[in-house]
Amino acid sequence: MHTTKNAGLTFDRFFATTERHRWELETGIDWAAIRPELITENERRVLHGSALVESFTPGYGADLLTAFSEDVEMSSFLMVQLYEEFKHFHALRRYLRHLDIEVSDEQITRKRGERVVYTNLLVPLLKFGISELFTAIAYREIARQTQEPVLKHLSTCISNDEYRHLGWYVSYLKGYIKKHEIGVTEVNEALEHYEHQGSDAIGGDWSDHWNFVGEKYTRLEPYLQLKRLLRSLVGKGVKLRSMGQGTSPQLRDP
């Protein structure tokens, strides 16, 4: 068994927090109160792209559960995370239907059968941990900017889930980096192989979505936080430049 001891957050504690903050999709979201006339074109676009990325959860799940099959703590966490990511998709798809936007089964399953095999576990840990940071901030900003009250509420619920996932990844990464004595060189190597999680899901259209979310919602905040976080884990010298590829120039490695 290769369970990595989490630096501070056990699955027991993570799950207890998850249960305490669980939101109800049927009864907690006032679907009948949606006001489509308050939704902007930007919001339609970002919600559609985000729904597609969340819809890929069964694909991410197959890759991650295989990679961490011998790690009891991590696979326990993944079961809960995957449920919540799929709930995000289910909620966004339903919300988009109220705007007469359909996410088709063909779009959802287009790339789902393609598997990614991870030999160096630092790669998926960074890839999925970093994604949580970006999505937590993006949903938080969608909630802050929108004039549509139901989207404000839904996006806040999703953002809170993503921040909770982020907390797990940060804690797990701390333990993993310590256990395997990983330094800045290994982190930079893993970042060089960085592939955006969303590109697995939506392929060539991904960079459009990524750039759009960066310009309209996240701006530089996730890069600055990420740099601080990685510096606190492995020291100075982390290079984010390679993961900025596909992002508009002003958003590259600040």
Ligand SMILES: [Fe+2]
């Ligand atoms: Fe999500």
Ligand SMILES: [Fe+2]
């Ligand atoms: Fe998440």
